[in-house]
Amino acid sequence: MRLLIKLKNAKEQAYDLKYYHKLQGFLYNLIKDTEYGELHNRDGYKFFSFSNIFPMKTGKGDERNLILASPGGKFIDVVSGKLSGRKDTLLHIGEYELELCSIKKIKPKLENKCSIITGTPIVIRIPKENYEKYGIEEEYDSTYWKKNYSFEAFIKQIEGNLFKKYNAFYNTEINEIPIFEQFIFKKPTVNHVIKNGVEHKVFGSLWEFNFNYLNDSQRKIIEFGLDTGFGEMNSLGFGFMNVEK
Missing domain, CATH: 3.30.70.1890 (Alpha-Beta Plaits)
Structure with missing residues (x-):
């Protein structure tokens, strides 16, 4: 809603x-x-x-x-x-x-064939345990996804994040399935947020996601994502999504 x-x-x-x-x-x-x-x-x-x-x-x-x-x-x-x-x-x-x-x-209306675009940047952080899998060389415990990293890393993290939030909200344990069919990277972003009085850089990105035929399983997760936001830091204004008309 x-x-x-x-x-x-x-x-x-x-x-x-x-x-x-x-x-x-x-x-x-x-x-x-x-x-x-x-x-x-x-x-x-x-x-x-x-x-x-x-x-x-x-x-x-x-x-x-x-x-x-x-x-x-x-x-x-x-x-x-x-x-x-x-x-x-x-x-x-x-x-x-x-x-x-x-x-x-x-309430946004999702047609079977539709496009979803970022209203605000999507923020994804990749945990250290996945660095080797995606060929990432960083010394920190997590790193923001950037365009020089694999698109697979972005999609896997964003899908996992959506399912975790869905299961937490509805107290369910549904298994992850592939959600996204076609995705278009638009551009990287850098925003400044203040946490506990300290300014931090937050690296995000703008996207377009296209669906040719949404099935029921995809639809319920996408509709949830439209409400709660894609990716991380949603309550800070990141990951707000719109259905493109």
């Missing part, structure tokens, strides 16, 4: 390239007095993802959008309810001052 949040610039805005953690902080602040108030401090998957604030318009009165996604319908309801109570006040996300125009629940 998704929440389409329509916004409007309350003033002339400067684009902030490092607002990921500020947007995450805004979302956590919204739910701090709810049953999800300790979500930020819990270990493991957070089971939500979100888009950038788009389009990149900076003029006063320009319309903007934010999409929040989660497989947990109750989580979406809680955020929606909290936002509804803020309609008469300005929303502050980092340096942005925004007016809340409307909130609407939406």
Whole structure:
């Protein structure tokens, strides 16, 4: 399930390239007095993802959008309810001052033949035990996937990540199967995020995934991925996916 949040610039805005953690902080602040108030401090998957604030318009009165996604319908309801109570006040996300125009629940429709594209970069880390398998020479316990590594490493890690999150959310033990049919690497990305007051570089990538005929097993995992995000660091704004129309 998704929440389409329509916004409007309350003033002339400067684009902030490092607002990921500020947007995450805004979302956590919204739910701090709810049953999800300790979500930020819990270990493991957070089971939500979100888009950038788009389009990149900076003029006063320009319309903007934010999409929040989660497989947990109750989580979406809680955020929606909290936002509804803020309609008469300005929303502050980092340096942005925004007016809340409307909130609407939406669900992407997956056709049998479809394409899925990255709304925000996918982040994948490869553990040290897989270095030899993929011909990676690094000294760290894990390394971000980069385009000079094999595509097999990326696909295997992203599929494994999706199944782990699915099984954790639904408390199941379904076995991994190949999910992706055709994939197109678009470009690498480097983002800066702040964790515990320290700025870190995060290496990601943009992709397009094409499906000629989704079977039921693929569909349920892809639909889950559209809600929870692909890859890692979804609650920091990475791995948000869109169905291309």
